[in-house]
Amino acid sequence: MSMDKVKRTRLRQLIIGHLLETRSSIALAALCLLGALLMELLAPWPLKLIFDHVLMGKPLAPSWSYLGGLFQWGPLPAVAILSASVFLMVLVGGACSYAQVYLVTRSSYQLAAKLKVRLFSHLQRLSLAFHTHVPSGELVVKMASDTTAIRDLFTDWGVRALYQSSVIGGMLVVMIVVNWRLALVVLGSIPVLFIALARLNQKLRASISRQRKQEGRIASRMNEVLGAIAMVQAFGRREFEQDRFELEAARNLAEGITSARTTAAVTRVIE
Numbered sequence: 001m002s003m004d005k006v007k008r009t010r011l012r013q014l015i016i017g018h019l020l021e022t023r024s025s026i027a028l029a030a031l032c033l034l035g036a037l038l039m040e041l042l043a044p045w046p047l048k049l050i051f052d053h054v055l056m057g058k059p060l061a062p063s064w065s066y067l068g069g070l071f072q073w074g075p076l077p078a079v080a081i082l083s084a085s086v087f088l089m090v091l092v093g094g095a096c097s098y099a100q101v102y103l104v105t106r107s108s109y110q111l112a113a114k115l116k117v118r119l120f121s122h123l124q125r126l127s128l129a130f131h132t133h134v135p136s137g138e139l140v141v142k143m144a145s146d147t148t149a150i151r152d153l154f155t156d157w158g159v160r161a162l163y164q165s166s167v168i169g170g171m172l173v174v175m176i177v178v179n180w181r182l183a184l185v186v187l188g189s190i191p192v193l194f195i196a197l198a199r200l201n202q203k204l205r206a207s208i209s210r211q212r213k214q215e216g217r218i219a220s221r222m223n224e225v226l227g228a229i230a231m232v233q234a235f236g237r238r239e240f241e242q243d244r245f246e247l248e249a250a251r252n253l254a255e256g257i258t259s260a261r262t263t264a265a266v267t268r269v270i271e
Helices: 003-021 021-041 044-055 062-072 075-123 129-133 136-178 182-188 190-216 215-229 231-236 238-271
Strands: none
Touching: 003 021, 003 075, 021 075, 021 136, 044 062, 044 075, 044 136, 062 075, 075 136, 075 215, 075 231, 075 238, 129 231, 129 238, 136 182, 136 190, 136 215, 182 190, 215 231, 215 238
């Protein structure tokens, strides 16, 4: 087996192990994703009832016959109850979306923190010949950028893309059921929707970039140790430096989780 395959296998094992450790949070995030999607799909139906059966006075279809008692109370109570149901759906969907974004982002920060600690421990065990030929700055940049890319794989490219595509597909199905002509109009506006989603992702990336600046302290600590790796190994300070780095990583993890809460809240406000 080649060295590249060994590295990929180790990384895969680390990611799978982390997902297994956080499987309860991942499962809860998946349920929140389904809940937010369900609320998004149910929200148009109360509005349809208001427009069709209250404002336009159309009779209820046989499939809606169980709601006959609601409209017997009069138009005003029916509108009030249906409007309250829409408001409730928005609240529940927002709470589910917030929880989903927070749980997934927290898990990704935890994975990035584990990767940093594992990589730092591995770099300290490498020979002096390796550190002589490889610039420490390059190692710092690679460590920071690679772990950040893996973190963003879960928060930006994976779950968020799945949610947005599911919402678009589900809403199109609902629109086709309600009014296929209106669905054709919506299909024509999809390019504009994708542009709006791209701008939303840019705003979220700006929020994430603020967290990346805080990770500069991790890079500074690593550069300090690697710059004096000969002294660290000569005086047997590897375990001491390892403990110091783990402390910095733990602090960075706490700041990352705080940033995850902010990101989840900003996502709901922007939407």
